[in-house]
Amino acid sequence: MSERLSAAFRKNRAALVTFVTAGDPSAEKTGDILDALVEGGADVIELGMPFTDPMADGPSIQAGSLRALKGGMTLKGTLEIARAFRGRHPDVPLILMGYLNPALAYGPHFARDAAAAGVDGLILVDLPPEEDAELGGALRGEGLSLVRLATPTTDRNRLPAVLEGASGFLYYVSVAGVTGTRAADTADVAEAVGRIKAETDLPVAVGFGIRTAEQAADIARIADGVVVGSAIVDLIGENAADPATAVRNYVTKLSQAIETAA
Template sequence: MKRLSDSFTRLESEGRSGLACYFTAGDPDFSSCLALLRGLCAAGADLIELGLPFSDPVADGEVIQAAHRRALASGQTVARTLRLVQALRETDATTPVVLMGYLNPVFQYGESFFAEAAAAGADGLILVDLPPEHAEPWSRAADAAGLALIRMSAPTSSDERLMTILPGAKGFLYHVSLNGTTGAASCAPEEVGKALARIRAQSPQPIAVGFGIRSAEQVKALNGVAEIIVVGSHLVAKLAKEGNAAALAEVRLLAAPLRASSRLAKNEGAR
């Protein structure tokens, strides 16, 4: 988890939000995905979200569902995903990697998953379909391994529901910016700001916001609103249509307003 905390400290010192980029592990194959991941930090990604391929990704829209199918067809498994993280760590020791997926593959893998994920170099885990009421044994296993089990909130999360979600949040809170699946619609930054203000009234946890973010303009509008801004379906679609080079170029475009903000903050500090 140290990579996560170090990343948030750095972003705060630079006076900007960070960019998280989601891709599905093994899409379209292991070697291509590894090359993509190795290029992300240089392109401007501050955090990598790596999807665990699964046959029934119910929170995801058509774009990421297709990525899961491609990855599974190429032979990607949970074990191969951990090997992918391990291979990335051979060239990148600092960029946080958060695994994102569903409970079933982790359950099927067994109790050793958390320790093996941490040993491979993962920093956190988001299990989209794990409600906080059933999270305790999984949280204990993650804590023992030094892996942040990250919780999620949504626009429908009432203040009462947040009181259940937030106390067990580790690493950061992932806020889903809209009602619907990934890539289903565009988020409204002003509505996100209101939702995050409610959350911050109850918890000091850093917040990542994702679902429905697909343009540099949205990223710029959310800069400073959330600690981490997550782009997924938009990048996965770019990868599927045009390949690694186009996906990395899109990451550079999305990161540009955040990096400009960082330079401005440094210049102001120098004065």
């Protein structure tokens, strides 16, 4: 695991993990938005790899992917955005998030090129532990973290398989279903986070269903990280002329709420 990523979870508060899609609304503006996330106080950034069939994503992130693809964004372009970000922000962890098909279509040098671009790890939503030997091994061989997901349906029998080979942090999906459609239930999340942390030393970040500063603060009191994505992608779609300012202002409020909750 990269030192950047581990350091993000060693603070005296929960880490703020934010998601945006590469190329939404354009490659140039994605760079500005990434800078705005850092300026607003994001501790870890997930950079979405746009894909035509994002099965775990709700309408907001699906729309962001379609905007990016319509603008010509590719996985190669996503890595170029990552490389430029790393040049500007040498200490901020950057995780690629998306689906297996684009990584496979890219070819056998994907892990090498991702590492060379300054990426710290990947979240591949549709790559089960049983199928990750080839790509997962390549990622780990390049020093990249493979962040796994657990859900409300991940029971005690399944959890060890999810944790095997995982690194960086564990992403707990707080609601069954797709992103951005329902709010997380704090009591249920607290029980699940406690159960997971009894089985691993990995930090546990909670996402799906977190939109407001108040919700972020509630989750920050029980988890090691708070993940916000759909609300940010909505802001980008609603503020096409100047998405960076809207994102910076919103993320600042989230960061302040998490700081207060510590």
